[in-house]
Amino acid sequence: MSVSIDSPEQLPEAFRSTRMRSRALRSLRRDPGALIGAIVISILVFVALAAPVLAPYPDQGRGEAHVSARDLAPSSEHWFGTDHLGRDVLSRVIYGAQVTLVVSIASVLLGDTIGFAWGIASGYLGQSDLKAFQAMPFFNFGPELQFVGRYTAISSTDPNGIRLATYESRVVPGRGDRYDELYLGANYYFYGHRLKVQTGLQFADMDDTANDGGAYSGTSWVTGLRVGW
Numbered sequence: 001m002s003v004s005i006d007s008p009e010q011l012p013e014a015f016r017s018t019r020m021r022s023r024a025l026r027s028l029r030r031d032p033g034a035l036i037g038a039i040v041i042s043i044l045v046f047v048a049l050a051a052p053v054l055a056p057y058p059d060q061g062r063g064e065a066h067v068s069a070r071d072l073a074p075s076s077e078h079w080f081g082t083d084h085l086g087r088d089v090l091s092r093v094i095y096g097a098q099v100t101l102v103v104s105i106a107s108v109l110l111g112d113t114i115g116f117a118w119g120i121a122s123g124y125l126g127q128s129d130l131k132a133f134q135a136m137p138f139f140n141f142g143p144e145l146q147f148v149g150r151y152t153a154i155s156s157t158d159p160n161g162i163r164l165a166t167y168e169s170r171v172v173p174g175r176g177d178r179y180d181e182l183y184l185g186a187n188y189y190f191y192g193h194r195l196k197v198q199t200g201l202q203f204a205d206m207d208d209t210a211n212d213g214g215a216y217s218g219t220s221w222v223t224g225l226r227v228g229w
Contacts, residue, residue: 044097044100044101047094047097048097048098048100048101051095051097051098054094055088055091055094055095056078056079056088056090056091057087057088057091058091058095060086060087060088060092061088061092061094061095062095063087064087065085066082066085066086066087067085067086068086069082069086070082070083070084070085070086071083071084071086072086078090080093128156128158128160128161129157129161130154130155130156130157130161131154131155132154132155133151133152133153133154134150134151134152134153135150135151136149136150136151143189144188144189144190145186145187145189146186146187146188146189147185147186148183148184148185148186148187148198149183149184149185150181150182150183151180151181151182151183152179152180152181152183153179153180154178154179155177155178156176156177156178158177159176159177159208159210160174160175160176160177160210160212160214161175162175162176162177162178162179162206163175164176164179164204164206167220168204168218168220171216172206172213172215172216173213174208174212174213174214174215175208175214176206176208176209176214176215176216177207177208177209177210178206178207178209179204179205179206179207180205181202181203181204181205182203182204183200183201183202183203184200184201185198185199185201185222186199193228194228195226195227195228196226197223197224197225197226198223198224198225198226199221199222199223199224200221200222201220201221202219202220202221203218203219204216204217204218204219204220205217
């Protein structure tokens with residue numbers, strides 16, 4: 001007795017699932033980057049789920065302070081040492097995988113939701129297509145001083161597809177179709193990357209093919225205090 005199968009849909013569900021898994025495994029083997037990424041994500045998920053078992057001090061991993069043991073060097077009891085509140089650093093790292101996993105999933109979902117809504121709005125409201133390029137080389141002159149350069153180029157398929165940023169738009173509220181910007185500046189770090197003063201010169205030009213009030217060419221000096229955590 002023989003059975004002919006004309007399409008994959010006629011295959012049994014279990015067999016089709018096996019074929020899909022085999023195809024996925026073959027794809028991973030052919031792409032080392034995807035394989036490494038899958039391994040890293042799998043390890044992250046495993047560590048996040050098994051944190052209460054893997055962490056040597058689960059309570060400290062969840063944030064409980066142990067001030068009498070603060071700022072200890074790495075040892076057999078605390079492989080990574082302890083922090084300024086006496087918490088085991090290894091336990092904090094392991095429990096940090098849970099935060100990383102939650103933030104990663106939330107950011108992807110948020111980005112997809114906003115991107116989906118923005119794409120629909122752009123399609124229905126007639127937002128033009130944009131092409132953009134940005135390069136930002138920097139040079140660290142010691143642990144506190146950093147010199148930065150940045151070049152940005154944006155072009156629009158429509159004559160009025162680009163609007164200037166907050167400060168320049170107060171000078172020229174119109175729109176254009178080509179924007180170029182060159183920034184040269186310096187950053188001075190007071191407390192690592194958490195507190196810095198930044199200052200620099202910005203040269204910007206915007207073309208307005210429609211010639212309806214969007215052309216701009218100017219130089220600005222930007223200075224600010226940036227705080228991060």
